Amino acid sequence: MPTVSMTVNGRKMSGECEERTLLVSFLRETLGLTGTHVGCDTSQCGACCVHVNGDSVKSCTLLAVQADGAEITTIEGVANGEELHAIQEAFRDNHGLQCGFCTPGMIMSALDLLKHNANPSETEIRHHLEGNLCRCTGYHNIVKSIQAAAVAMGGAS
Amino acid sequence: MNENGIGARVRRKEDKRFITGRGNYTDDINRHGQTHAVFLRSPHAHARIVSIDTKAAMAAGAVAVLTGKDVADAGINGLPCGWLIHNKDGSPMKEPGHPVIALDRVRHVGDIVAMVIAESKNQAKDLAELVEVDYEVLPAAVNAVEALKPGAPQVHDDVEGNLCYDWHLGEKDPVDAAFAQAAHVTKLDVYNNRLAPNAMEPRAAIGEYDRATGEHTLYTTSQNPHVIRLLMGAFVLGLPEHKLRVVSPDVGGGFGSKIFHYAEEAAVTWAAKVVGRPIKWNSDRSEAFISDAQGRDHHTHAELALDNDGKFLGFRVSTTANMGAYLSTFSTSIPTYLYATLLAGLYATPAIYAEVKAAFTNTVPVDAYRGAGRPEACFVVESIVDKAARETGRDPAALRKLNLIPASAMPYQTPVALQYDSGDFVKNIDDALKVIDYDGFPARCDASKKKGMLRGIGLSSYIEACGIAPSTVAGALGARAGLYESAEVRVHPTGSVTVFTGSHSHGQGHETTFAQIVCERLGVPIENVEVVHGDTGKIPFGMGTYGSRSLAVGGVALHNSLEKVIAKGRKIAAHMMEAAETDVEFKDGHYRVAGTDKELAFGAIALQAYVPHNFPHDELEPGLDETSFYDPKNFTYPNGCHICEVEIDPDTGVTRIERFVAVDDFGNIINPMIVEGQVHGGIMQGIGQALCEDCIYDESGQLLTGSYMDYCMPKADMVPFYEVGTNVVPCTHNALGVKGAGEAGTIGAAAAVINAIRHATGVGDIQMPATSQRVWQAINASAAQAAE
Structure with a gap:
């Protein structure tokens, strides 16, 4: 089995896996980072979103071996120690989560939106979430959370 | 108003673990030495199983391949239905068997044919492909209206015409009389479309058996772990409840689909003892579409x-x-x-x-x-x-x-039949x-x-x-269980509180809402309240969460336990302040003797409850831990x-x-x-x-x-x-x-x-x-x- 190495949340990590192992499985099962979730098998739900070399990627669409040498950020790497990131605070303040299962993917995807568009409109946020499914919130408070995060992160006014 | 009490928009206590990736869902749990199960499912809606050949899968390294025959040989019963409906003529509904693994016939696409256990999920999937099943495909009944017509394919041999029940409610004659004098009659035909619940977390289950203690543990994505323990233990596997623990940790949404006792839960619990190792199963989404109960139709x-x-x-x-x-x-x-x-x-x-x-x-x-x-x-x-x-x-x-x-x-x-109380x-x-x-x-x-x-x-x-x-009403209508709820309030010596509730949160926020009720009644800071749910090993009993019942039934059970805690605390306070119990009032987290400046904080009472050096033991027991079972009216x-x-x-x-x-x-x-x-x-x-x-x-x-x-x-x-x-x-x-x-x-x-x-x-x-x-x-x- 090949050995795959990557920098995950700032730490160099490596592990052995079958060639067919998806990045999400490698993160969850080999590296024990279970914050990234699997909600479907057709790359629709977005629960597995992580950042690969700075871009939001559904980690079920990539083999672990394809991410060899990459810089990965998962939900576990968003906060600065115990200090929450502004977007995490925004999700908590705005009740942007209920069961919490889609939340890591939502947060990773929203961070990517705000990186490219610091002041998105409601419509832009809703369109951006096209690849992230939530069954609990009706999206209302997720959109509110992202709007609040944009303000907190200095984009929106 | 208490700033974190009833009516306050308190941010959720549970959120921090979810927004930092530290939730603990069933598929996040791994047990030492665990194996992985994949369920081989029927590709046909209706077929006779002519033969199953597991030899190639075993030869290629399967830990075990278990079939309906193994289930039958082990004396495992079918999955029970919890509600008996009677026909118009008073006879009971038809209740055909629902085997954990199909024995000789499959009745829907997704019906389980075999359980393949291997070292990894991928290996189990590969080996499942080696299991050879010979089917004789039968015509299928699909649409419910068509299924009741003469000549429709029969789903169960012992259910004539596919009719489970023919039931009615209300009085027909007064309705016919009303129509006879109507000025206008509006007619409507509607089909209420069938839906897939689609909680974002697919179902998962881990079975484990401890040879030293003889205890079985099932981790499962359930809205009601005690119900699963009762149904699976008493009806399906014949396991005594003191040797069966069911844990539903963080659950990623339910919407009803995680109420039910599913075959996979019984299969992993039973098979873990058979193979002598823990067994983990988690559903793919495509698998969920053909194995999670659906709605409406x-x-x-x-x-x-x-x-x-x-x-x-x-x-x-x-x-x-x-x-x-x-x-x-x-x-x-x-x-x-x-x-x-x-x-x-x-x-x-x-x-x-x-x-x-x-x-x-x-x-x-x-x-x-x-x-x-x-x-x-x-x-x-x-x-x-x-x-x-x-x-x-x-x-x-x-x-x-x-x-x-x-x-x-x-x-x-x-x-x-219903009596609306208010609105x-x-x-x-x-x-x-x-x-x-x-x-x-x-x-x-x-x-x-x-x-x-x-x-x-x-x-x-x-x-x-x-x-x-209300259990009396539910029982009269055919429910085979009571539908009360329990809550235990354990006050610790230093005044913090743990609530054990039989309700279960899979997104609803019980850890916050229930804590607010405690906060309101006891005056305890919200950070000193912990709400525990989802573990039959910790919680007295519970019927779980569905039917918008957590607060209206479980919350009231909690309220009643808090009243008992306050009442016990009043006895302790009266003893400590040398006052008559009837003179002691409780408000804002303090017991006060009416008309005096004597008062004691709730925390001081809690400490005394566990350090009872001078309690009059004939009148006052140590401890401050109360439980209620509430059955709604x-x-x-x-x-x-x-x-x-x-x-x-x-x-x-x-x-x-x-x-x-x-x-x-x-x-x-x-x-x-x-x-x-x-x-x-x-x-x-x-x-x-x-x-x-x-x-x-x-x-x-x-x-x-x-x-x-x-x-x-x-x-x-x-x-x-x-x-x-x-x-x-x-x-x-x-x-x-x-x-x-x-x-x-x-x-x-x-x-x-x-x-x-x-x-x-x-x-x-x-x-x-x-x-x-x-x-x-x-x-x-x-x-x-x-x-x-």
Whole structure:
């Protein structure tokens, strides 16, 4: 089995896996980072979103071996120690989560939106979430959370 | 008001672990030495199993391959149904066997044929491909109405004509008499589309057996671990409860689909002992579509009789409900006691009669999905009321208000078994009409017309029976269990508190809401309260979370335990302050002797309870730990009015939801933020049913919408911000005055959306889901008809 190495949340990590192992499985099962979730098998739900070399990627669409040498950020790497990131605070303040299962993917995807568009409109946020499914919130408070995060992160006014 | 007490918008205590990736869902758990199971499932809707050959899989390294024969040889029973329905003639419903693994026949695509256990999930998947199953394919019954016709394929040999039951409710003669004198009769045929619940976390289960203690442990994605322990232990596997622990850790949504006892839970629990190692299974999404119980699937014909003034005289309803291939845990109660009992809606219709036939088909079993029977009832009632308004030239809001049960009539006994305790239904409608500016609709409609668009507005007034359920009533109606709830309040020596609740949170926020109740009553800081749920090893007992029951039943059990704690604390305080117990009052976290300056903080009492050096032992036991089991006196009746406004592009049939207003009466509210969130999510699920979600089976019983490629899940860009408000009328029969908020959105929303589309298009029989294709066809068929 090949050995795959990557920098995950700032730490160099490596592990052995079958060639067919998806990045999400490698993160969850080999590296024990279970914050990234699997909600479907057709790359629709977005629960597995992580950042690969700075871009939001559904980690079920990539083999672990394809991410060899990459810089990965998962939900576990968003906060600065115990200090929450502004977007995490925004999700908590705005009740942007209920069961919490889609939340890591939502947060990773929203961070990517705000990186490219610091002041998105409601419509832009809703369109951006096209690849992230939530069954609990009706999206209302997720959109509110992202709007609040944009303000907190200095984009929106 | 206590800043974190009842009524406060407290941020959720549970959120931190979820937003930092530290949730602990079943699939996040790994046990030492665990194996992985994959279930080989039938690709056919109906077939005889001629042979199964597992030799190649075993030779290629399977830890075990277990089949229906192994299950039968082990003496394992089938999965039980929890609710017995009786036919019109008093005979019991048909209850065919539901084996954990199919023995000689498969009855739906996804029926389990073998369990393949290997070192990894991928290996188990590979090995499952090596299991050779020879099937003799049989014709399938798919549509429930067709399944009841003579000559339909038989799903179970011992269920003649596929009829599970033929049941009725209400008095037929008064209804017939009402129709005989009606000035107008409105008739309606609707199909309530079948839905896949689709909690974002797929189901998972881990079975483990400890040879040293003889204890079995099941980790499972359940809304009610004690119910699973009871059903699986007592009925399926024959395991005593003191040797069986069921843990439901963080659960990623349920919506009803995680109430039921599923075959996979029994299989991993049993097989873990067989192979001597823990066994983990987690469902793929595609697997969930063919193995999680689905919802709805009713064919209904309804007739409403009105007099000349528009008053409803009588209502009769005939429904055929699809049970799927087997009876899931609560399946039989959904189209009966959770459906027909709600057919009065909010209206003072004096005579109502309902008949329900339930059919077996070669499809995935159908059971409770958020709302469970009540959305189906609301859709029938609110569709026919709207149609009656159109047919008689009345304003739909005015016709509703004319027929509403007035607040002054409470408590109100309906003709279909329920007694509503409270509600101000007129105010719900008036408030909602005001928010959406109903009077301004014609101007908005004109503006849409100028753009070449159609615009419509639709109302839906709903009531639901929640807080499930008073055990005496449930028992009389066929429930095989009581539906009370338990709560233990353990006060620790330093004054912090742990609550053990039999309710279960899979997104609802119990860890916060329940803590707020403790905070309010004991005056303890919210950070000193821990709410524990989801583990039969820790919690006295529990019936779990469904039917919007957590707060209305579990919350009241908690309230009662807190009252016991306060009462015990009063005894301790009286002893310590050398006062008569009757002179000691408790307020703001302090015991005070009335009329003196003597007082003791709750924390000091807690410490004394565990350091009782001078207690009079004949009168006062040490400790401060109280438990209550609360059985409600009646259902609770959340109610409300939803109004949807849509704009439709006649060239494409695409419906845009412009506004969605909900005014709901949930009784008293503990955390408004959490309640609003429940309503938002519920509305989206109702909109999903109305616009896009649909389990479509082909004639052979294949589910065509079996993945997110095909089953349309609602997305963020389908909706605007919802406008939600409340009209608080406290429940009259529970100590918290609460009614429950979990299902309301889903119950009310679909009819509001469809009524708006019917209004916009002028096409009265548009069915769900109103996809753009279906709407476009309806508009064009109607235009073609008009041109003829």
